Amino acid sequence: MxxxxxxxxxxxxxxxxxxxxxxxxxxxxxxxxxxxxxxxxxxxxxxxxxxxxxxxxxxxxxxxxxxxxxxxxxxxxxxxxxxxxxxxxxxxxxxxxxxxxxxxxxxxxxxxxxxxxxxxxxxxxxxxxxxxxxxxxxxxxxxxxxxxxxxxxxxxxxTWSENVEYLPGDVQYFKNPEYNPKTPEWQGENVVLLENHLYFAYGIGITTKKQIIAHLNKERIPGATTSAYLLDKAARxxxxxxxxxxxxxxxxxxxxxxxxxxxxxxxxxxxxxxx
Structure with missing residues (x-):
């Protein structure tokens, strides 16, 4: 409202x-x-x-x-x-x-x-x-x-705000806690929230939360068990x-x-x- x-x-x-x-x-x-x-x-x-x-x-x-x-x-x-x-x-x-x-x-x-x-x-x-x-x-x-x-x-x-309702135009971050040190660029992904639950993830494309996580999980260290995830905060x-x-x-x-x-x-x- x-x-x-x-x-x-x-x-x-x-x-x-x-x-x-x-x-x-x-x-x-x-x-x-x-x-x-x-x-x-x-x-x-x-x-x-x-x-x-x-x-x-x-x-x-x-x-x-x-x-x-x-x-x-x-x-x-x-x-x-x-x-x-x-x-x-x-x-x-x-x-x-x-x-x-x-x-x-x-x-x-x-x-x-x-x-x-x-x-x-x-x-x-x-x-x-x-x-x-x-x-x-x-x-x-x-x-x-x-x-x-x-x-x-x-x-x-x-500014970054936590636990808020996320809106198109917000910037968010996917964290990859067990990233491969050989590819530190994939320790996380900054994204822009678009409409219809889509994200702009530079280097990955315009896609869904699930697909971004799947991409980051491919860049983990061998034997990793902790999945990448979206942080519950946004920048505006x-x-x-x-x-x-x-x-x-x-x-x-x-x-x-x-x-x-x-x-x-x-x-x-x-x-x-x-x-």
Missing amino acids: IQILDSSVTSRTRKPEWLLDYDQLRIMEYLARSPDVYTYPSLDQLKFESKLRSNIVAAAKKLDRSGTQFAVFKDSRCNPRYWTLTDEGGFRLNKDVEPSEAIRDIFINGDMYAFECATAVVIVYYKGVLESIGSENFNRLFPSILLFDGVYDEKLGI PDFAYLSQYDKKSNPLAERTVSERSFTIAHIGTTLYVCR
Whole structure:
């Protein structure tokens, strides 16, 4: 269930008036179907989270089709026009390029790039945020980017939460406790949760939980008895903070909480807005 504390929503508000595309509406329906209550100070913040989650999912799917290759850090590569390859196998943004162009290049010239799964989910986050706030705001927020082993800019506000309801756009982790030391890259797998219980697992593909576990179990030490498993936690960006950079939103209005509250509930195939 979704609760909104903002007079911008009325009992006559209808879905077409929210200007959401199909994928964003599906994210909102995931939230509305939940038995948990998701509270937002405004409809704009709810719409932004739906948009960002949708764009993270879209970025994961695009990266899967981009032509980039899975590689351990020592074999990483990138387009030198936009990035400098560090000694550790990370990508440091060149000073003479716009961050938005550099991120988009990964999806355009994918055959020039190779990296592992922790870097992949960082790229997915940046691409999702870029498409949500636009190039100008993105370039201002992230003037210097390092893509390496789960390194995030603090402005993304990435936090891990345990024992929560997992939603499309969340990043999760499969742990492989008895991995083979000869292939340490398979000690686990960072994934992006998509729709319909599917995951984007870089180096494996878009697939199910069962298939990811099966893949990791093939990379265990001989005689291993402990299966790989999905950790009960998820990483998410700071949707509220990033929403103030949504070019379609009014940052001041985002912070105004009125005395009137509204609830969005999902019943059957319909979203209802009520006081």
